[in-house]
Amino acid sequence: MKNLCIKCFFYVLAIVGVLLAETLIDTxxxxxxxxxxxxxxxxxxxxxxxxxxxxxxxxxxKSDKFLYVLTFSIIFVTSYYLLGVVLGxxxxxxxxxFLGIVRNLFAFITPIVCYEIIRYVMVSSTISKIQNxxxxxxxxxxxxxxDNIMAVVWEGISYAYLLGTILPCIIQQCFxxxxxxxxxxxxxxxxxxPTSILLYLLPIVPNLNWFFQLFYTSLSCLICYVxxxxxxxxxxxxxxxxxxxxxxxxxxxxxMLLILGMAGFVSGMYPQVPVVIVSNSMNPYFYRxxxxxxxxxxxxxxxxxxxxxxxxxxxxxxxxxxxxxPQGINYYTTKGDNNNAVDDWIVYEDQIDxxxxxxxxxxxxxxxxxxxxxxxx
Numbered sequence: 440m441k442n443l444c445i446k447c448f449f450y451v452l453a454i455v456g457v458l459l460a461e462t463l464i465d466t467x468x469x470x471x472x473x474x475x476x477x478x479x480x481x482x483x484x485x486x487x488x489x490x491x492x493x494x495x496x497x498x499x500x501k502s503d504k505f506l507y508v509l510t511f512s513i514i515f516v517t518s519y520y521l522l523g524v525v526l527g528x529x530x531x532x533x534x535x536x537f538l539g540i541v542r543n544l545f546a547f548i549t550p551i552v553c554y555e556i557i558r559y560v561m562v563s564s565t566i567s568k569i570q571n572x573x574x575x576x577x578x579x580x581x582x583x584x585x586d587n588i589m590a591v592v593w594e595g596i597s598y599a600y601l602l603g604t605i606l607p608c609i610i611q612q613c614f615x616x617x618x619x620x621x622x623x624x625x626x627x628x629x630x631x632x633p634t635s636i637l638l639y640l641l642p643i644v645p646n647l648n649w650f651f652q653l654f655y656t657s658l659s660c661l662i663c664y665v666x667x668x669x670x671x672x673x674x675x676x677x678x679x680x681x682x683x684x685x686x687x688x689x690x691x692x693x694x695m696l697l698i699l700g701m702a703g704f705v706s707g708m709y710p711q712v713p714v715v716i717v718s719n720s721m722n723p724y725f726y727r728x729x730x731x732x733x734x735x736x737x738x739x740x741x742x743x744x745x746x747x748x749x750x751x752x753x754x755x756x757x758x759x760x761x762x763x764x765p766q767g768i769n770y771y772t773t774k775g776d777n778n779n780a781v782d783d784w785i786v787y788e789d790q791i792d793x794x795x796x797x798x799x800x801x802x803x804x805x806x807x808x809x810x811x812x813x814x815x816x
Contacts, residue, residue: 446492447564451577454484454557458585474546481553488560496563498623500671507667508618508626515659516633522655523645525806531642543639551635552628554581555615559624562616571616578612603649607656614660622667630663710735711796714746714755715803720775721755728804731755737794739771744795747773747786755795756782 457480464472498504533543561574580588583605591600618627638644647655712733719727724744733746739758746755756773759781763769769788774781 444566447561447570450488450492450560451573454577454581457481457484458580462585462589474542478545478549478553481550485553485556485560489556492564493560494563496623498621501623504622504667504671505626505629507670508622508663509629511659511663511666512630512633515655515663516637518659519634519645519655520637522647522651523643526651527646528643529646531638531644533639535642540639544636547639548632548636551631554578555619555624555627555631557581558616558619558627562619575612575616578616579608582608582612600649603652607653610656610660614664617664621671712793713799714753715806716755717807720777721757722777724757724776725798726800728801728807730799730803732796732799733793734796735793737796739769739788739791739794745771745773745786746792746795747790748792749784749786749790753792754782 461472461477534540558574558578561570561577565571565574591605615627615631618630712735713730714733716725716727716729716731721744725731731744731746733755737743737745739745739761741758741761744755744757746753748754754773756775758771759774760772761769762771762785771786771791772781773784773786
């Protein structure tokens with residue numbers, strides 16, 4: 440036992456040393472380190488801990504717990520992107536080329552897998568409550584990063600950062616440590632990795648403010664914890680609950696794929712893009728609260744209804760007149776059907792997003808109502 444404590448001490452010391460060294464790397468070399476060398480460093484640390492320090496775990500109903508964690512993971516990833524469908528999406532800042540996606544997955548997902556192996560190493564070798572606290576602090580530092588923690592110390596902290604970043608990180612670290620101890624490393628990975636991987640695979644990410652980020656993290660972890668506790672630990676509390684291997688998460692997987700497909704449609708991944716109408720300038724062709732579907736590959740002719748950007752606004756109006764400059768560049772005069780005069784601007788083709796394809800009445804009111812409630816409309 441004493442030898443194990445000594446090994447853990449030097450192991451943690453090595454991890455902290457790597458974290459401190461990362462904060463001192465010259466900015467000239469930081470990109471090369473982040474994308475190429477850093478994953479290998481954490482792989483070495485994780486493999487050393489797993490092979491020489493980790494103790495084998497004996498977990499009851501391990502496969503059943505894994506199945507339920509997988510099911511909940513699918514449900515909550517789906518819910519996460521469903522929130523994006525309601526509240527909106529932001530464009531992913533990460534590379535969209537195949538090689539860029541592969542590089543990002545290697546650079547950012549590999550360390551996450553290594554972090555969770557490190558968590559498993561520390562949890563499996565823990566022998567006291569003090570060690571549990573130290574393990575939590577270590578994982579919190581790994582996920583927050585020393586740079587971010589130092590920035591908070593020196594520059595102060597806002598409520599949004601506290602509630603939207605730090606508190607969700609604390610909640611998630613507590614829950615992941617619980618999963619690691621009572622369900623095993625595989626359960627931790629199926630809970631943690633799907634959202635992280637999709638962040639680099641998809642061109643969109645749900646545009647959630649700090650409140651919804653806190654709400655999503657807290658609720659998902661709490662529901663999964665309560666279900667696992669009352670199903671596998673406190674079996675006297677709910678006598679009728681039985682673990683059934685027949686319940687596969689196929690429907691949850693199908694629902695997740697369906698929601699992701701909807702998210703891609705809403706975010707503009709496909710040639711057809713839905714747009715919510717927020718004014719009555721095109722009455723009676725369509726009204727406020729309707730959704731119009733814009734075809735990004737349509738033709739721009741007189742009489743066509745187009746979506747374009749002007750002065751930071753997205754506008755859906757009809758082409759009143761098509762014009763051409765002496766240099767052969769097309770530009771357009773537009774007008775709302777319900778307006779008395781043409782618009783006081785001209786629209787060039789590089790400002791046009793697409794041509795109206797169809798109108799879906801009324802269902803856009805949900806988005807308008809939510810945005811107004813959140814002060815964004």
